[in-house]
Amino acid sequence: MSNKKWYNYFVVTTPTDSTSDTPPPASAPPRRVADIVPRGEGETTFTAPVSTTELAEIYTAAKIATPAHGYTVLKVAEMLQNEHIRSLAPDVKQRSIMVALDAAGVKIADIIEDAVRRDRALDTYERVLQKSLEDLRAQKAAENQQIQEEIDKRIAELRTRVEHNNAELTAEQNNLLAWRVRKRQEEDRIAEAVGHFVSENPITTSGTPSDKGGSNVR
Helix, strand or coil: CCCCHHHCCEECCCCCCCCCCCCCCCCCCCEEHHHHCCCCCCCCCCCCCCCCCCHHHHHHHCCCCCCCCCCCHHHHHHHHCCCCCCCCCHHHHHHHHHHHHHHCCCCHHHHHHHHHHHHHHHHHHHHHHHHHHHHHHHHHHHHHHHHHHHHHHHHHHHHHHHHHHHHHHHHHHHHHHHHHHHHHHHHHHHHHHHCCCECCCCCCCCCCCCCCCCCCEC
């Protein structure tokens, strides 16, 4: 059940006079809107959102046409905003509009029916937009999940490359350290052997630069 006001209002088809003591005839009870436009009759269907949210376009898509007499609930709304009417008391506004409608041969029921159809069209279109948003949200969530998985995979690949580079650098550094140990041992051995024949040992050990220029052999 809709909680929209149009579905609950009673339609007043005759002007009322608040100063009159005569009660309305018992044989003419006010009609309910649901009696004029039964629920389900003239329901609006949208298979997809129209290109814009312009109200006129929505009404056109809902196939709500302006009747031959030219009076719709929108026209009545404009009439109520007329500078000669908008400042009047509510009951005077009602009588003024009803006089104008009667002069144009327009039934109040026609205006109510037009109002209900437009209201239903707006409600239906809102549901279409909501459904479209939910579908888009689900689609984008799936796409984002896929993108995140690709990001995680790429990060893992790059992290593996970084770890490989670091491991390669560490191995090379360890090779250098091992070489230095072997080099020092070899230099110490050579220096010891040469030291028996020179007054100044030309062999560098432990990173000490050598003076290979003026070696003297004794």
